[in-house]
Amino acid sequence: MLATLFSFLLPLEGSVMTNTIFTHKFLLKLTPDMALCSCQRMLAALISSLFLILAASETSLPFSRSLSPHQVGISPGNEKLTHLHFYFHDIVSGPNMTAVRVAGPTAEGSRRSQTEFGTVFVIDDQLTAGPEHGSVQVGRAQGVYGMASQQEVGLVMAVNFCFDVKEYNGSCLSLLGRNRVFSDVREMPIVGGSGAFRFARGYAQARTHEITAEEATVEYNVFIYHYR
Numbered sequence: 235m236l237a238t239l240f241s242f243l244l245p246l247e248g249s250v251m252t253n254t255i256f257t258h259k260f261l262l263k264l265t266p267d268m269a270l271c272s273c274q275r276m277l278a279a280l281i282s283s284l285f286l287i288l289a290a291s292e293t294s295l296p297f298s299r300s301l302s303p304h305q306v307g308i309s310p311g312n313e314k315l316t317h318l319h320f321y322f323h324d325i326v327s328g329p330n331m332t333a334v335r336v337a338g339p340t341a342e343g344s345r346r347s348q349t350e351f352g353t354v355f356v357i358d359d360q361l362t363a364g365p366e367h368g369s370v371q372v373g374r375a376q377g378v379y380g381m382a383s384q385q386e387v388g389l390v391m392a393v394n395f396c397f398d399v400k401e402y403n404g405s406c407l408s409l410l411g412r413n414r415v416f417s418d419v420r421e422m423p424i425v426g427g428s429g430a431f432r433f434a435r436g437y438a439q440a441r442t443h444e445i446t447a448e449e450a451t452v453e454y455n456v457f458i459y460h461y462r
Contacts, residue, residue, distance in 0.1 A: 308433070308461050318407075318456040320372050322440075323360045325449045333357045338381070349387050354380040361395065365443050365451055373397035379413070389413040391422065395456070405429030407458065409438055424458050434460040 303310060325332045338353030358376050362369040377393035391413050396406040406429065411422030420440045427434030436458030443451040 312461050313459055314462060316458050316460065318454070318458070320361045320363060320454055320456075321365045321369070321443060322375055322452040322454055323362065323367065323449065324357060324452065325359070326355070327448045332359045347384055349383055349385070350381040351384045352381060354378060357393070361397075361454075365453070370399075372399045373402075377409075382412070383414075387415040389415060395454075401462075402430050405431050407431050407434055407456065411438075413440065415442070424456065427458070427460060430462050431458065431460045434458045 323332065326335075333355045334357075336354050336356050338350065339347075356378050358374055360367070360371055361373040361375055363372055364370070373396050375393050375395055377391070379389045379391040379393065382388055382390040389412070391409060391411060393409045394406045395409065397403065405427065407427045408425050409422055410425045413420045413422060418441065422438050422440065424434055424436040424438055436456065438454055438456045441453045441455075443453045445451070
């Protein structure tokens with residue numbers, strides 16, 4: 235931008251030296267004072283235009299600013315507590331596998347432990363209203379979990395529960411926490427959400443409904459505060 239301005243001003247400097255400026259298609263002969271005055275006005279106009287262009291090209295939003303909740307469509311009185319109940323189907327083997335092992339010790343590895351410490355899975359598990367596979371699907375659990383304990387079967391879970399029913403269609407909840415698989419009840423934090431669950435916070439309770447060599451079916455009760 236500045237280079238363009240200077241390239242335009244250089245001919246003006248020459249015009250002052252020769253007492254000549256060009257306006258539209260007419261060549262005007264001016265006195266030195268008139269030429270200098272005209273160039274000064276033109277220069278002032280160009281500089282003013284330049285600042286307007288630069289101001290318009292810059293974003294109007296700062297890196298950080300304070301907002302009222304109303305500016306993002308939130309009213310403190312609209313916060314509500316919601317309870318969600320569903321079943322999670324984690325299939326680790328077979329033709330319909332939904333949990334894929336992507337990292338961890340090999341079978342020949344000297345440090346492989348009984349707890350499978352260091353093993354990581356990526357999941358895309360079905361969420362249903364009831365414990366049966368044929369039950370109504372309410373969403374998917376997508377994310378990762380890893381074996382994070384050397385003393386017991388304990389997972390660290392980073393999973394999005396994404397729903398596809400009713401008013402929650404397209405909305406997700408994010409869970410991040412520790413899952414001690416063989417405990418009767420495991421409690422994990424809900425750390426956020428999107429869509430209908432913006433600004434969500436709460437917790438999830440997991441209970442194993444059934445577990446086999448191929449699949450684990452887990453009952454979830456999720457309690458969250460959110461705005462809608």
